[in-house]
Amino acid sequence: MVRKVRRLPAAVAGAMIAAACAFTLSGPTAAQAAPKPKLAPAGVDIVGDKLDQPLRLRADTHPTEVNAVVDQVKWLGATGQQRGPKAEDLGPKYTVVLLNGGTPTKTYDLYPLAKGGPRVYRPAKQPDLSKTRAGWFYGRLTMSEVLRTAGVPLERQYDTISGGIGGGERVIPEESLDPGQDINAAMGELQRLLLLNVGVIMVITSGLAGIALLVRRRTR
Template sequence: MVRQMRRLATVLAGTLATALLSLGTAGPASAAPKPAPSGVDITGVGLTAPLRLRADTQPAQVGAIIDQVNFLTGTGMPKGPKPADLGPKYTVVVLAGETPKQTYDLYPKAAGGPRIFRPAKQPDARKTSAAWFLGRLSMSETLRAAGAPLERQFDTVSGGVGGGERVLPEDTLDPAKDLDEALGDLQHLLLLNVGVMLTITVGLAGIALLIRRRTADPSHPLTRRTR
């Protein structure tokens, strides 16, 4: 009886170990990473034909375009800028092989900074909601490098999300104006220091005069003590 119980326990332990091992090996297989996009198609203002970028021949351009939309998560914002403030639109379709998977509308010249619109209807029929997002500051330069007819921006910081079209205002690039403002600020600081010193000096002089008058008075207690 004891031997039968030991054999049964051994069989159960072996079965449990096999099941746990199969679960451990099945987990990573189910969580296999998604394949990288094979390319993107871009259409929009000024393009007579779609820009067809493929990862095997233009990996840098494809990676830069994917970087403009791969951070979009959540519900975003239900409303975007007014149509008159959006500027030119460029539609980006992300491909897996030659099959369209996602589509996004990019507005690199939108008032207040680049914007991205994610349509509710996607090519792969996945469920999502229409939403607006702040785009990266590098959107215009990325699209221009891919072939879109956009003006070059020299003072745009690459990366980051949100912001305006320009990082540095035009008037901050004038060194003469900066020097005049610095000299003006220095002059104001010097005048303020002079005013403070004059106030302190007048105050000390007044205190000294008051003490002298009181000590010169024969009826003042301090004068009597000194005598």
């Protein structure tokens, strides 16, 4: 009877140790089996002129638009121009914020209708607190159409030809195709070239004549 009583605490202790081991082994498995939280998709937010509410584009629902907007700014170099155009020459402004997993990372100011071509301004203060140098950059010629396609209220631009997302080139203006204008310009350039050549020939001739006269005087 005494042996049975002594064996009882030992059996209870063994059962508790086995249960603890089983819990320890099953802990990591349960943690690994737990589903990982789903990250928010990447995207862009756009605010600016004539936009009553921000445009919120996400990669899972608007992948083409998001990629096109990101392509407008992803190529910018480390440094840009310190001075930009005059305020009256910039036109409407649109601030684009890039998001990664729902968190803002970068911000840029886009001016698609700036005089002399689209412009981009990158502020030094960025949402991700990265060290960035403020600067102005020339933007892609497709900026206006990309923003319009994304939902920005801009008039359609017919003076650009799309060369793929983020590409494009300016269409030749109609006035530049005027034959009369081209001929007049060409004749003017030819006349200036002829006058320049005549001037050079006269200088060379005068120099040679002076050298010949000096040599003749010395040989007498």
